[in-house]
Amino acid sequence: MRQRSALFTILAVVAALLAAAGAVQARSPVFDVDKEFYPYYPSLIKWNKSTVPFNAPEVCGSCHEQQFNEWNGSVHSLAFRDPIYQGELNKAVKAVGHSISRQCEGCHSPVGVVTGEIKGPGFQGLSSMAMAGVSCDVCHSISGVTHWQTPSHEPENGSFILTPGVETANGQVLVKRGPFKPSPECGGGFHQCEESDLHLRADLCASCHQVYHYDAHFPIEATYLEWKHGPYAQKSILCQDCHMVDLDTFKRSADQFVIPDRKEYRHYFNGANFLLTYLAAGAAKKAGDEELARNLMRQYEMAIQRLKMAADLEVTPVYRSGRLAELKVRVKNIRAGHNLPTSLTNVRQMWLEITARDEQGTVLMTSGTLNPDGSLPAEARAFTSDGMGSDFHFAIDPWVVTAFSKHETIPPKGWKDVHYGIQVPEGVGRITVEAKLRFRQADQKVAEALLGAVPKDIDLEQIYGIKSVPPLPVVDMVVKQETVKTAP
Ligand code: HEC
Ligand code: HEC
């Protein structure tokens, strides 16, 4: 009898355990979310809450003029005001509801999220701190990261901790973290300084440069992990060593794996987005701010140069039965520290345009020329990704994309080969081949849809002087011309 009841107890305990496991499973057996640990979920920001305020970049700029001038005009300074972002944010809130905006703003304007100031898309009534996007006091208040506690156990959706300062018996003390051992004068009486190893690691950038689906935890943008699993991480070349330096220094970091000298770091955060800085330069000119317009045009030119330095092309003939049968084009990622392209790979477009002509200039073969309506032809060889939703159908919007149906980006220092079949008429001895690697921020229709969705209080004509979306500019990253014999 005693034995039987013991057995019963064991069975009851096992049953209870199984039921508990079932309950966990109903949530997600893979991505367990602790909403007490992450109070701003679906953003994974944490804030050591106190009365200590954040300060707008102009305040920091009054003592740190050089850093301010480099940052002001960067994509970080535009991260919240970016009209393409505001359009997509507006669409997201309409599709999913207000809570998703926390996820987006956790990276595009983190301070606006923790202070609760940003209530939705649009600019109305916002402080300069909220408008400043990824500003000085975001990065220099970061006191730690929670990369291993996130649902995906990777850096994800803003998994950093903000601590702008501490409350002491004598009042509020601002604490700014940076690369140096603080000197007694550090902070000029305005803030205290703390030496931070985190600011000398890519982990500082990782939390925002790993964008996950707000609920399914699928990595839509994976720049940090692409870098971490590549050759630059192994040689200790960080994000900062290519994006916080001028172009010559970036080239040296990428080619020779030389870590820049501390004096060489700049606050440009320059990437590939020439379109945004170009639009913003127009807005600054219209508003009469010539200095900002110059900064923005410098960012625009640097982004184009960076794109031109990122890749290379090789054209090789392939002969079969003594005749030219194919052209092989090798696209090489020579200087991007992550895949090329990276980040929004399902929105950005990078593709090959190729034309082969005989000696008279007659076109024998062509591929990748844009259609008259500005769209990319279906047969063009592109090096981007296609997103799909949980129904496995094609999707673009980040609240829908939970997987990729294909991913054609090129790993760091790696390459992709494309073969083009070609039939050369008898009697043609040699042909000329022109191959171009081309890049633009988005498909024409996608850009029109996003800019068409900006909230009503953002008047594109008044701010940017644009009535309709002009044809999106394309950058030729590499252009190669080769003469090829039609027989070996
Ligand atoms: C984890 C941080 C993070 C989160 C969360 C995030 N973003 Fe972003 N977003 C980025 C980064 C980083 C880029 C820049 C990528 C690039 O340049 O390719 C970006 C770029 C964009 C762009 C392209 C802007 C342009 O000018 O081309 C849009 C649009 C955008 N985000 C919208 C959103 C929306 C809407 C959400 C919420 C559903 C969101 N983002 C959530 C980090 C984030
Ligand atoms: C995206 C993050 C980020 C933002 C935004 C940012 N910084 Fe920095 N800052 C860094 C990093 C990383 C370093 C360390 C660079 C290095 O390795 O020397 C740094 C270094 C510094 C230093 C030390 C001296 C130097 O230039 O290396 C100062 C001062 C500074 N930042 C001030 C500012 C100010 C002022 C702003 C706003 C105008 C700003 N930062 C915006 C990340 C950031």
Ligand code: HEC
């Ligand atoms: C009253 C002048 C003043 C203001 C305002 C000011 N700083 Fe500083 N800060 C200094 C001085 C002085 C130093 C030490 C010398 C240097 O690095 O330029 C310093 C150093 C720093 C450093 C390097 C710390 C280290 O240990 O590596 C960072 C980062 C920094 N400041 C960020 C900021 C940020 C962010 C703001 C705005 C919230 C700001 N500062 C506002 C005067 C100021």
Ligand code: HEC
């Ligand atoms: C608080 C979040 C956050 C942090 C931290 C952060 N970034 Fe960003 N970064 C963004 C967002 C958001 C964008 C895109 C804004 C947009 O396109 O509207 C961006 C854009 C960029 C771009 C420009 C991309 C382009 O298309 O031209 C570069 C380069 C970049 N970040 C590098 C860095 C580096 C290097 C660090 C670390 C030192 C870093 N970021 C840290 C949020 C962040």
Ligand code: HEC
């Ligand atoms: C070896 C140099 C190098 C390193 C290291 C590097 N990048 Fe880049 N990055 C580039 C180049 C070149 C481009 C332009 C080509 C492209 O878009 O990939 C770029 C582009 C970008 C873009 C813009 C993508 C777009 O389509 O607008 C972002 C964002 C970015 N990098 C972030 C990072 C982050 C975050 C890290 C660290 C985890 C990093 N990069 C490390 C060289 C580097």
